[in-house]
Each structure stands twice: as C-alpha cells, then as structure tokens.
Amino acid sequence: MRAMPQFTPTRDAGLAQLRAVAAMLGRDYAAGRNTDRGPDAPHPSTSALSPWLRHGLLLEEEAIRAALAAHGSQAAAKFVEEVAWRAYFKGWLEGRPAVWEDYRRQVRHDRDRLAVESGLRRVHDDACAGRTGIACFDDWARELVEQGWLHNHARMWFASIWIFTLRLPWALGADFFLRHLLDGDPASNTLSWRWVGGLHTRGKHYVARAENIARYTDGRYDPSGQLNENPPPLPADDALPPHRVPPPERKPEGRVALLLHEDDLALDGLDLDGLEIAAVAGFSARAGTAVCGCAGPVVEFAQAGLEDALRRAEERFGVTALRLGAGALFGWTTLPVVTPHAPVGPAAAALAEAQVSGLPLFRLRRPWHAASWPHAGRGFFQVRARLPDLLAASGIAA
Ligand SMILES: Cc1cc2nc3c(=O)[nH]c(=O)nc-3n(C[C@H](O)[C@H](O)[C@H](O)COP(=O)(O)OP(=O)(O)OC[C@H]3O[C@@H](n4cnc5c(N)ncnc54)[C@H](O)[C@@H]3O)c2cc1C
Structure with a gap:
C-alpha cells in the first residue's frame, strides 16, 4: 500500500495534512513534483491535498497562503500555479456548462457502444481491471480503484495510453476516473482528459513516452515498444460556446x-x-x-x-x-x-x-473564484499572467 496520508474526510484532517506538507511546498515541490515515486515510497512527491480541496474541506486560498507563508512568492510559485489550475478549470467550465453536459452525453453514447461492440468492451474491461499487459498502466488502474488517488503524472500517462495506445473513447476513461477518484471533479477531470486528447488546447495533445515514464517513475517501469508514441490528436469537436461566467449573486439580509x-x-x-x-x-x-x-x-x-x-x-x-x-x-x-x-x-x-x-x-x-473565473475562458496563461493581481484582489496575498 502507498504510504499515503490517511484521507480522513474532516476539515481538521485536511488542515493537519496542509501543516504536514507545508515545508515541502517550495523548491522541493517544484523540483520533485513530476516524479511518481510509487506506492511504496515514504511520501508522494506532491501534497496529496486534493481529496480535501475537492470537497472544500480545505480551501485553495488556505493552501496558497500556507505555501506563501512558508516559502515566499518565488519559491512557492510552482505550487501556487498548480492550485490556480484548479480555479482555472472551474472557471472555464463555469462559463461553458454545455461542455459538461456534452461530455455526459458522450459517456452514455460510448457505454451503449460497449453493450453491442464486444471487441471494444473487451479492451475497455481489461483496461479498467488492469489486464492490458502494459505493467505501469495495469498497476495504475489497480491503484486508482484500491486507493482512490493517483499522482498527476500517472494520470497523464494513464489517460494518454487509454486514448492513443488502447484507442478507447476518452469519455469512458474520464468516467472511470470519476467513479474512483476521491478528488474526482467535473472540471479538473473532464478538462484534463480533453487536454490530454488535444481537445482543450486544440491540436496539442499529450503523448506518453516510455522514456519519460521510466525517468519519472525512478526506473520502476519501462514500457518500451508497448506504446503508440506517434499518434495524431483527437479530431476537434464542435466549436465551443462563448465563455460566460454569470456575475456573483447579491446576498440577502x-x-x-x-x-x-x-x-x-x-x-x-x-x-x-x-x-x-x-x-x-x-x-x-x-x-x-x-x-x-x-x-x-x-x-x-x-x-x-x-x-x-x-x-x-x-x-x-x-x-x-x-x-x-x-x-x-x-x-x-x-x-x-x-x-x-x-x-x-x-x-x-x-x-x-x-x-x-x-x-x-x-x-x-468566494472572492478567489469571483476574481479568477472571469479570466478562465481561454488558456491557463491568462490566469497565470494575472496571478499576483488575482491573489491581491481576493485578499490571499498583499
Ligand atoms: C487525466 C487527469 C485527470 C485529473 N482529474 C482530476 C480530478 O478529478 N480532480 C482533481 O482535483 N484533479 C484532477 N487532476 C489534476 C491533478 O492530477 C490532481 O489535482 C493532483 O494529482 C492531485 O494531487 P496533489 O493534491 O498531490 O497535487 P499537488 O501537485 O500537490 O497540487 C495541489 C493542488 O493543486 C490542484 N492541482 C494540481 N495540479 C492540478 C492540475 N493539473 N489541474 C487541476 N488542479 C490541479 C489540486 O487541487 C491539488 O490538490 C487530473 C489530471 C489529469 C492529467
């Protein structure tokens, strides 16, 4: 079993995890966050705060403040940026709720295909059960089901292999994640899967490569010769609706x-x-x-x-x-x-x-979301470029 923190679903436990990891949210995080050390390592290379953040048992604002307080704005920049990805994805989907509905329709459509296409069903069921013969992928499938959590890089590799090597419908992979992730989140999950497939940033997809997997799993895996390392991105879907975040509602008295x-x-x-x-x-x-x-x-x-x-x-x-x-x-x-x-x-x-x-x-x-969501309609760079102003406007940093 992964030496993960116990994911206890209380605010106290989320705050305790934040205190426990605060000291590593500076340069250590920036240098080590891409490595998935695997289930037997003493600590994951990232904060493992996501189940609490997902449910608002811990606030993004609190995680950012703790990192800034412990390390200052330069050394904490990478961690702050990663937390901002969460607000970016939320704001992006908040302004385009139809993308969530389209995705759910796609899952239902693809599930119907599983019922009648036995070849597709076999590959899908093997992928979910960790029986593809690609050792890293199979281990991550089991880790996801057993632990309800995966390292970010493992999520990227897994989604890429699902889409481009196993040629499975991306929406079914996203639904598999949502079924099992304790942090399973409509915005972060749907849009990350779209990003891997090349739908979020049109034409730019994420391709898992054996060499990269070997390097960032400390050599635990080497799927050389097993991956499709030269796929085209998924074909673009229909034109996106315009991004419209409804204004905050007035408060009663x-x-x-x-x-x-x-x-x-x-x-x-x-x-x-x-x-x-x-x-x-x-x-x-x-x-x-x-x-x-x-x-x-x-x-x-x-x-x-x-x-x-x-x-x-x-x-x-x-x-x-x-x-x-x-x-x-x-x-x-x-x-x-x-x-x-x-x-x-x-x-x-x-x-x-x-x-x-x-x-x-x-x-x-919340002020952080009111400030950041309107800027989330295009690429993440629009939020990143404004981060100091957004943090100041929402009272997180001076
Ligand atoms: C295919 C795929 C599916 C994903 N599905 C989800 C999901 O359902 N729910 C979810 O919370 N995250 C999702 N992520 C984003 C990311 O993998 C997790 O947030 C991260 O692995 C959680 O681990 P951590 O708390 O140790 O992260 P850390 O690296 O310690 O980051 C701290 C926090 O910042 C936020 N964050 C970090 N990276 C990202 C990112 N790339 N996108 C959005 N937020 C981020 C999370 O809230 C995270 O807890 C997905 C990524 C991919 C590639």
Missing part, C-alpha cells in the same frame, strides 16, 4: 437558512456578515458525478465530509441541521436560503432544480 453541499464544506471564510443563520441543512449529490454512479469509498468520503461540516455548523449556529436528499431540496424552509456557490456538477444541478421549483436561493461566491 437578516434571517436566512444555510444549505451546505459537497463542493464547499469549509464553512470558514464564507461571507455571512449581516446574516442570522436560523436553520441549516446539507445534501450530497456526489454519487452522480460519474454517469453510472461513484464507487462506495468516493460517496462515503463526501457524506462523511458533509457530516463533519454539518456538525461544525450546528456548533457554530446553535441549530440542529437537517440531512436532505439531493432531490428533496425544495420545501424544507420558508426562509431565504444561502449556499456556497456550487460549480458546474451534480450539486449545482440539484440546486438549480430546487430553485426552479421555488426554493429562494442565494449563491455565495
């Missing part, structure tokens, strides 16, 4: 109810000034992130994280929190309902549906 969900469970740092929280509820739509449902540990992580947040909310606001089903959000209160902004995904869809039914909903957007 006075007595309100607070509704929590699995995309933002920190509670801290939400702008609740001027509000009297008279009722609290929470729901999880996490199982619906993957088209045919997420694996047990993924759903359990989100539900336990939600419980942790509801307990903290009960203590802070002196109320008993309700646990709601994702399909039953309308009608639990007559108060205006404030909720942390849920980015594109199943929680956002459940909230939108409840709002259409009449739930008086107000989404609270």
Whole structure:
C-alpha cells in the first residue's frame, strides 16, 4: 500500500495534512513534483491535498497562503500555479456548462457502444481491471480503484495510453476516473482528459513516452515498444460556446437558512456578515458525478465530509441541521436560503432544480473564484499572467 496520508474526510484532517506538507511546498515541490515515486515510497512527491480541496474541506486560498507563508512568492510559485489550475478549470467550465453536459452525453453514447461492440468492451474491461499487459498502466488502474488517488503524472500517462495506445473513447476513461477518484471533479477531470486528447488546447495533445515514464517513475517501469508514441490528436469537436461566467449573486439580509453541499464544506471564510443563520441543512449529490454512479469509498468520503461540516455548523449556529436528499431540496424552509456557490456538477444541478421549483436561493461566491473565473475562458496563461493581481484582489496575498 502507498504510504499515503490517511484521507480522513474532516476539515481538521485536511488542515493537519496542509501543516504536514507545508515545508515541502517550495523548491522541493517544484523540483520533485513530476516524479511518481510509487506506492511504496515514504511520501508522494506532491501534497496529496486534493481529496480535501475537492470537497472544500480545505480551501485553495488556505493552501496558497500556507505555501506563501512558508516559502515566499518565488519559491512557492510552482505550487501556487498548480492550485490556480484548479480555479482555472472551474472557471472555464463555469462559463461553458454545455461542455459538461456534452461530455455526459458522450459517456452514455460510448457505454451503449460497449453493450453491442464486444471487441471494444473487451479492451475497455481489461483496461479498467488492469489486464492490458502494459505493467505501469495495469498497476495504475489497480491503484486508482484500491486507493482512490493517483499522482498527476500517472494520470497523464494513464489517460494518454487509454486514448492513443488502447484507442478507447476518452469519455469512458474520464468516467472511470470519476467513479474512483476521491478528488474526482467535473472540471479538473473532464478538462484534463480533453487536454490530454488535444481537445482543450486544440491540436496539442499529450503523448506518453516510455522514456519519460521510466525517468519519472525512478526506473520502476519501462514500457518500451508497448506504446503508440506517434499518434495524431483527437479530431476537434464542435466549436465551443462563448465563455460566460454569470456575475456573483447579491446576498440577502437578516434571517436566512444555510444549505451546505459537497463542493464547499469549509464553512470558514464564507461571507455571512449581516446574516442570522436560523436553520441549516446539507445534501450530497456526489454519487452522480460519474454517469453510472461513484464507487462506495468516493460517496462515503463526501457524506462523511458533509457530516463533519454539518456538525461544525450546528456548533457554530446553535441549530440542529437537517440531512436532505439531493432531490428533496425544495420545501424544507420558508426562509431565504444561502449556499456556497456550487460549480458546474451534480450539486449545482440539484440546486438549480430546487430553485426552479421555488426554493429562494442565494449563491455565495468566494472572492478567489469571483476574481479568477472571469479570466478562465481561454488558456491557463491568462490566469497565470494575472496571478499576483488575482491573489491581491481576493485578499490571499498583499
Ligand atoms: C487525466 C487527469 C485527470 C485529473 N482529474 C482530476 C480530478 O478529478 N480532480 C482533481 O482535483 N484533479 C484532477 N487532476 C489534476 C491533478 O492530477 C490532481 O489535482 C493532483 O494529482 C492531485 O494531487 P496533489 O493534491 O498531490 O497535487 P499537488 O501537485 O500537490 O497540487 C495541489 C493542488 O493543486 C490542484 N492541482 C494540481 N495540479 C492540478 C492540475 N493539473 N489541474 C487541476 N488542479 C490541479 C489540486 O487541487 C491539488 O490538490 C487530473 C489530471 C489529469 C492529467
């Protein structure tokens, strides 16, 4: 088993992991982050904060602040940039929700093909079960299912081999990841798979090479002769819709109810000034992130994280929190309902549906997302070039 941190789904555990890794988020991170040391190494080369960040049990702002405080802006630059990729992908999809819906339609279409194309089904099932005969790929498939986490470089190699060597539909690979990743995230996952295939940055795809895998796995693997190292990118899909991030919503005043969900469970740092929280509820739509449902540990992580947040909310606001089903959000209160902004995904869809039914909903957007998302419509460089300003505008750094 990987000497990974225990992925305990509480805010305290996320903050403890941040404290434990803060000292390595400077030049050590920049120099070592590309190496996947493998399951038997004492520590991964990256922070392994992603399951907590995914559920907002830990905030991107907190991770950035800790790295800056420990190392200063120059030495922490690479880590800060990687965290900013997460906000970039979120903002990109927030402005183009149709890309998420198209992707889900594609998964359903490709699943239908599996039912009738036995050759495709065999390659797909072997890939998911780790039976392709490509040792690194097979190990990563098992690692993903058993541990719910993979190193970033392993994700890139895996996706590339899935698409270009095994010639499997990219959307099925993305869905396989979403089924098992504890950090499985509509934006980061869908757009990373599109990026590997050459759909995100049109015509620029990521090709896994045996030499690169051998180098960055410290020689544990050498798939020489097993990979397609000269593929063209996937054919471009339809023209993208324009990027339109809806403006942040205004905040109500006075007595309100607070509704929590699995995309933002920190509670801290939400702008609740001027509000009297008279009722609290929470729901999880996490199982619906993957088209045919997420694996047990993924759903359990989100539900336990939600419980942790509801307990903290009960203590802070002196109320008993309700646990709601994702399909039953309308009608639990007559108060205006404030909720942390849920980015594109199943929680956002459940909230939108409840709002259409009449739930008086107000989404609270965090300053870091309000500042960064509007700049996420094109390439990452647009966000990276503005990082110092965005960090200052959202109060993360001076
Ligand atoms: C095919 C593929 C699928 C991916 N699917 C997901 C996913 O579903 N959920 C997810 O959170 N990340 C995803 N990633 C991005 C990245 O691999 C993980 O965020 C990272 O491996 C998590 O490990 P860490 O916390 O140790 O990262 P660190 O390197 O320590 O980075 C700190 C944090 O920054 C963010 N981050 C770092 N790199 C990226 C990146 N390239 N894109 C977006 N955010 C990043 C994450 O929140 C991460 O926890 C995917 C990448 C690829 C190539």
